[in-house]
Amino acid sequence: MNNGKKRKRPRWVPKDADDHYTTNVMDGIHSGHEGFERPEKKKKSFKRQSLSISDYEKGVLDGDRTIIARAITLVESNSKRHREDAQALIKRLLPHAGQSIRIGITGMPGSGKSTFIEAVGNFLCDNSHRVAVLAVDPSSSITKGSILGDKTRMAKLSTRPEAFIRPSPSGGVLGGVARKSRETMIVLEAAGFDVILVETVGVGQSEITVRSMVDFFLLLTITGAGDELQGMKKGVMELADAILINKADGENRRKAEVTKSEYNRILHYLQPATKGRETKAYTCSALTGDGIEEIWDIIRQFEKDVRASGVFTQRRHTQDVDWMHAMIDEYLQKQFYDDECVKANLPRVKEALLKGEMTPAMGASELLKCLS
Numbered sequence: 001m002n003n004g005k006k007r008k009r010p011r012w013v014p015k016d017a018d019d020h021y022t023t024n025v026m027d028g029i030h031s032g033h034e035g036f037e038r039p040e041k042k043k044k045s046f047k048r049q050s051l052s053i054s055d056y057e058k059g060v061l062d063g064d065r066t067i068i069a070r071a072i073t074l075v076e077s078n079s080k081r082h083r084e085d086a087q088a089l090i091k092r093l094l095p096h097a098g099q100s101i102r103i104g105i106t107g108m109p110g111s112g113k114s115t116f117i118e119a120v121g122n123f124l125c126d127n128s129h130r131v132a133v134l135a136v137d138p139s140s141s142i143t144k145g146s147i148l149g150d151k152t153r154m155a156k157l158s159t160r161p162e163a164f165i166r167p168s169p170s171g172g173v174l175g176g177v178a179r180k181s182r183e184t185m186i187v188l189e190a191a192g193f194d195v196i197l198v199e200t201v202g203v204g205q206s207e208i209t210v211r212s213m214v215d216f217f218l219l220l221t222i223t224g225a226g227d228e229l230q231g232m233k234k235g236v237m238e239l240a241d242a243i244l245i246n247k248a249d250g251e252n253r254r255k256a257e258v259t260k261s262e263y264n265r266i267l268h269y270l271q272p273a274t275k276g277r278e279t280k281a282y283t284c285s286a287l288t289g290d291g292i293e294e295i296w297d298i299i300r301q302f303e304k305d306v307r308a309s310g311v312f313t314q315r316r317h318t319q320d321v322d323w324m325h326a327m328i329d330e331y332l333q334k335q336f337y338d339d340e341c342v343k344a345n346l347p348r349v350k351e352a353l354l355k356g357e358m359t360p361a362m363g364a365s366e367l368l369k370c371l372s
């Protein structure tokens, strides 16, 4: 170690110590876990390169996963500058988008949505499809991280190169989450994903929102103690293009068949979600894979029929117009509440209203004057 040269010894070394006394401390081995050396050299510090709109466009169209993920992050950003870039990017990607079938999947927690997506997603990837999974969960900003689109239940799918899973953006209000998910859908379609699965939880307004961005809406349910039909809201059933009774396996199988008949009896009297179609119930087991291929055939046949009848395109057009209106509403609302005059007068008007000195119409009219 001393290379034949006499080194200057540190102060802690006793005078009579031989050459084996520790006189210097070497760097340790740069290693990964367990002390094994990393195959690659020490990583250089890596600063994210900023991308131009053209870089994003090319990366997405080439199917570059890193750039796809970054494009989605851009789309999800709330900052004004990012919003402008995102719009420029979306505009360039739009001509390449729209070639997919968009499928919404809803159901109460525990009904097996994630397990179903794992099953159907892998089936589709095995059959030369490319599958993107999104989640719409407006509560995720409260729970910090969505339970939807969770990759633990999609263990195999999440590792496949033919699949892309994106958890819900934490956008706070449903409108914000929906806007981001719609734009994310454009990015993924432009990247060549031909099946888009949008998972949402079966509570509240989010089902209506997801219905308004998909071509086919699937309601997952399970057979239970016999009161499941009462628990199921008529309104939700009327959003669905198919009701799928999951967990039809083992001892549950027969019960699921009975439930299926009961649903079919009720569905007969309800308004179908898609013009000219009859919504029906089916059974499957996301766990064993039974019925997965059949439900895919149902969806494909549906797509074929509605494309032929023009209902498919009509629905997408209606959705685009609705989307535009939703964005105008969002913009105007923000303009209004961010206005200095509104901010200054809102508390006073509110108080006058509560004291009965003003009617709601007078209050609204006074505040709206701020914008004129």
Ligand SMILES: Nc1nc2c(ncn2[C@@H]2O[C@H](COP(=O)(O)OP(=O)(O)O)[C@@H](O)[C@H]2O)c(=O)[nH]1
Pocket (backbone or CB within 6 Å): 107, 108, 109, 110, 111, 112, 113, 114, 115, 116, 153, 246, 247, 248, 249, 284, 285, 286, 287, 288
């Ligand atoms: N027996 C059976 N269990 C299932 C099936 N699908 C899902 N599960 C189980 O139901 C539970 C909830 O599933 P999960 O996919 O997380 O439901 P989610 O909350 O709707 O996404 C898990 O323990 C799954 O293993 C099925 O087809 N059969």
Ligand SMILES: [Mg+2]
Pocket (backbone or CB within 6 Å): 113, 114, 115, 147, 148, 149, 150, 153
């Ligand atoms: Mg889940």
